[in-house]
Amino acid sequence: MSTAPAPPHASASVPDNKGRFGDFGGRFVPETLTYALEQLADEYARARRDPEFMRELDGLLKTFVGRPSPLYPARRLSEAVGGAQIWLKREDLNHTGAHKINNTIGQALLTLRMGKTRVIAETGAGQHGVATATACAHFGLPCTVYMGSEDIRRQKPNVFSMRLLGATIQPVESGSRTLRDAVNEAMRDWMSSVQDTHYIIGSVIGPHPFPMMVRDFQSVIGTETRAQCLESFGSLPDCVVACVGGGSNAAGMFYPFVEDEGVRMVGVEAGGRGNRPGDHASPLSHGSPGVLHGSFSYVMQDEDGQTCDVHSMSAGLDYPGVGPEHSYWKDTGRVDYVACEDEDALTAFDRLARSEGILAALETSHAIAKAISIAAEMSRDQHLVICLSGRGDKDAMELARLRGQAWE
Amino acid sequence: MSELDQLFAAHRAAGRKAFLPFVTAGDPDLDTTAEVLRALARCGASVAEVGVPYSDPIADGPVIQASYQRALDSGFRLPQVFDLANSLRGQFAMPLITMTSYSIIHRTGMNRYVELAQAAGYCGTIVPDLLVEEAQPLADVCRAADFSLIQLVTPTTPRERQIRIAELSSGFLYFVSVTGITGERHQMPPGLLENVAWLREQTPLPVCVGFGISTPETARTLGRIADGVIVGSALVRRIAEAESRAAAVESVTRFASDLIAALAEK
Numbered sequence: 001m002s003t004a005p006a007p008p009h010a011s012a013s014v015p016d017n018k019g020r021f022g023d024f025g026g027r028f029v030p031e032t033l034t035y036a037l038e039q040l041a042d043e044y045a046r047a048r049r050d051p052e053f054m055r056e057l058d059g060l061l062k063t064f065v066g067r068p069s070p071l072y073p074a075r076r077l078s079e080a081v082g083g084a085q086i087w088l089k090r091e092d093l094n095h096t097g098a099h100k101i102n103n104t105i106g107q108a109l110l111t112l113r114m115g116k117t118r119v120i121a122e123t124g125a126g127q128h129g130v131a132t133a134t135a136c137a138h139f140g141l142p143c144t145v146y147m148g149s150e151d152i153r154r155q156k157p158n159v160f161s162m163r164l165l166g167a168t169i170q171p172v173e174s175g176s177r178t179l180r181d182a183v184n185e186a187m188r189d190w191m192s193s194v195q196d197t198h199y200i201i202g203s204v205i206g207p208h209p210f211p212m213m214v215r216d217f218q219s220v221i222g223t224e225t226r227a228q229c230l231e232s233f234g235s236l237p238d239c240v241v242a243c244v245g246g247g248s249n250a251a252g253m254f255y256p257f258v259e260d261e262g263v264r265m266v267g268v269e270a271g272g273r274g275n276r277p278g279d280h281a282s283p284l285s286h287g288s289p290g291v292l293h294g295s296f297s298y299v300m301q302d303e304d305g306q307t308c309d310v311h312s313m314s315a316g317l318d319y320p321g322v323g324p325e326h327s328y329w330k331d332t333g334r335v336d337y338v339a340c341e342d343e344d345a346l347t348a349f350d351r352l353a354r355s356e357g358i359l360a361a362l363e364t365s366h367a368i369a370k371a372i373s374i375a376a377e378m379s380r381d382q383h384l385v386i387c388l389s390g391r392g393d394k395d396a397m398e399l400a401r402l403r404g405q406a407w408e
Numbered sequence: 409m410s411e412l413d414q415l416f417a418a419h420r421a422a423g424r425k426a427f428l429p430f431v432t433a434g435d436p437d438l439d440t441t442a443e444v445l446r447a448l449a450r451c452g453a454s455v456a457e458v459g460v461p462y463s464d465p466i467a468d469g470p471v472i473q474a475s476y477q478r479a480l481d482s483g484f485r486l487p488q489v490f491d492l493a494n495s496l497r498g499q500f501a502m503p504l505i506t507m508t509s510y511s512i513i514h515r516t517g518m519n520r521y522v523e524l525a526q527a528a529g530y531c532g533t534i535v536p537d538l539l540v541e542e543a544q545p546l547a548d549v550c551r552a553a554d555f556s557l558i559q560l561v562t563p564t565t566p567r568e569r570q571i572r573i574a575e576l577s578s579g580f581l582y583f584v585s586v587t588g589i590t591g592e593r594h595q596m597p598p599g600l601l602e603n604v605a606w607l608r609e610q611t612p613l614p615v616c617v618g619f620g621i622s623t624p625e626t627a628r629t630l631g632r633i634a635d636g637v638i639v640g641s642a643l644v645r646r647i648a649e650a651e652s653r654a655a656a657v658e659s660v661t662r663f664a665s666d667l668i669a670a671l672a673e674k
Contacts, residue, residue: 305514307511
């Protein structure tokens, strides 16, 4: 594939009708899934133009999810850092404790519109699994969640929550037994069940229209943040930081700012244990464009095209691919992508916990770590927003294990 | 005329139905794969599909997926699939094609992949995750090289789309019998025979049916309406369950011979 010269700036009018964000995205799936993807794209296009659908979605986001989420001034943390004023977009305060539910409510509504009667999902950290199980319980839809057995081990509290909500957990033992393998198994289920089942993908990954649709459902984050910044300090933020695994909280936060050229945006990938292959999960920092899970995007692949093993202590970032729009933003230079190592994320977790009384998810802690160093280089009259994508309660047991403490 | 065109023209002229076995390259090792291919050629298999192990095969069921994983775990690298065909050159007339995920073709480069495969002795490829919307560039490369690009049609593919797919395909059309992943099944889905018969009237390309075929009875029934049948998981499972290379060859030979005999019955 030839790489076209990057356009001078990123456009918000992407993707095109083939699901391409510049060169990235598209649809690379078995023919069996085409029918369902077309049906989904059509139904989603109709739903977006349907005021009734948008009213129902907005209503649920308000009364069920608890939106809008606050934009919180992290004064003690800002003071300690001594640079920009740090603001936290509190997606952790949503029902189920993360941004994931913004998307699952939207897709569950679409499931009903398409007349499908069953939902499947993949999950890494379990936040998307819980958010899907929650939306399905709310609408009375049966739900099966695929989860790697390694992730089941490290995110137990979410596994229990999903079961309490009536979801069936399908442990995945293949490959690295993490998020990537859970996506494979969910896709295989969908290959056989596509006529009556909707696959609620949890990130801005996968074949068109998922990357666009999930971004749109998550854009409520950036849209609210934009308005809250204007209201709180009378201008747009100077910098916005979010963590990137598949990239849904970041896409939702960044997209409404894409054409605001004065807003610097930084996506933070999982740097794991270091730069060596297999030690991190940073395809935008260390990978190259290739095909994984139905779309063309940056990915960690070997020279044969086999997906590489990746590592992150956080299950939600432990993924070798990334949403195609992030690849587009990287190549157009609109967003800077950096990697944060496990150790630095852990330090940032503690720092936020002790200075603000907030336990952030391990995923989010990567963004906090980089945001702290970026804010330190900025001046006190500038404003930096962190997307606080999820709360850290789910990580308490894993943190205890990582630190060698007994959970008693 | 490509190698596959000639083969299917001869089959049609003789009223013969094609048997297309699938084996995974390098499962459990490349010498076994080579032995099995020689055995399949001796039994009278028409065309063999050589599966290129891939780390994330979403169209494949547990049997083929596990075979890919075994091959990768034992160190399979892409050049070995080309070495395999090279090492078999001149040993039999049965054409070989690859079954390759687009991730691998993209990483290698379309032109280079076709060049390497053709030089090794493959006469075409199936790309199970390349939709008609994205397939034109590869179809152009393949056409220029007289290398067949076999595309898939499924039960959920609308009829006008089936015709578009047929127009972009060469060699033969792969009709997926079920809405699902690869693997053995005991029943044929309703409407399959009618759908295959309809498609055969729309295109000069041979139509071969695959996914879920594991018994001589199914092969016989499908042989009446299709140009050939493709059998993968049932063979891969036999190779995996065999206790030695000789046992694998024996088991594959017996199974393939039964299917070929069933296809020859009118």
